[in-house]
Amino acid sequence: xxxxxxxxxxxxxxxxxxxxxxxxxxxxxxxxxxxxxxxxxxxxxxxxxxxxxxxxxxxxxxxxxxxxxxxxxxxxxxxxxxxxxxxxxxxxxxxxxxxxxxxxxxxxxxxxxx
Amino acid sequence: xxxxxxxxxxxxxxxxxxxxxxxxxxxxxxxxxxxxxxxxxxxxxxxxxxxxxxxxxxxxxxxxxxxxxxxxxxxxxxxxxxxxxxxxxxxxxxxxxxxxxxxxxxxxxx
Numbered sequence: 653x654x655x656x657x658x659x660x661x662x663x664x665x666x667x668x669x670x671x672x673x674x675x676x677x678x679x680x681x682x683x684x685x686x687x688x689x690x691x692x693x694x695x696x697x698x699x700x701x702x703x704x705x706x707x708x709x710x711x712x713x714x715x716x717x718x719x720x721x722x723x724x725x726x727x728x729x730x731x732x733x734x735x736x737x738x739x740x741x742x743x744x745x746x747x748x749x750x751x752x753x754x755x756x757x758x759x760x761x762x763x764x765x766x
Numbered sequence: 767x768x769x770x771x772x773x774x775x776x777x778x779x780x781x782x783x784x785x786x787x788x789x790x791x792x793x794x795x796x797x798x799x800x801x802x803x804x805x806x807x808x809x810x811x812x813x814x815x816x817x818x819x820x821x822x823x824x825x826x827x828x829x830x831x832x833x834x835x836x837x838x839x840x841x842x843x844x845x846x847x848x849x850x851x852x853x854x855x856x857x858x859x860x861x862x863x864x865x866x867x868x869x870x871x872x873x874x875x876x
Contacts, residue, residue, distance in 0.1 A: 658809075676783075692798075693868060693869070694855055694857075697863040700862055707862065708862050742809055742810065754812060755812075757811070758809050758810045759808055760808075
């Protein structure tokens, strides 16, 4: 059973460019969440997708947008990249089980903005 | 808003020593609580969880008990190994999203 997968593993961009990161959830999961982890910090919630709609959003600007496809996979798009966007971007998938859901993380995409 | 506070690291221990990493949370309700571990260059792995007060999560020799009275979820292990060296994150979830602490680096020396 494949876990959460993300692509690409690493990415280097320059300021002002746009980037798209991809995530495939764990088999049987229908919800995808995205997090940004700056170096030496805990992950910060960006947004969560369920049934192809953004269900919840953290404190991130509109430059950060996403999409979820019918097969539950997801993309994170960041426009007008800033140096401060350099971070590890983590995708987590989950499936609601009763009143709880446990999020399982992928290996992340390391984005470097020069 | 909700928040999670962990003890600052790094924590350096000798092999077979006892480990405690403190974690406290602030939330309007009673969130589910988690410990995740991150090895160098990797994503987060779920270590254990507890969904209600007095629940004890355990995995690979690690334990944590959900204490409602002290709003705590301290991570413990009786005898650490070199392979336990990693960054440990405490997290709470009450409204769908996970709120993480800042992480505690554990280094175990042989």
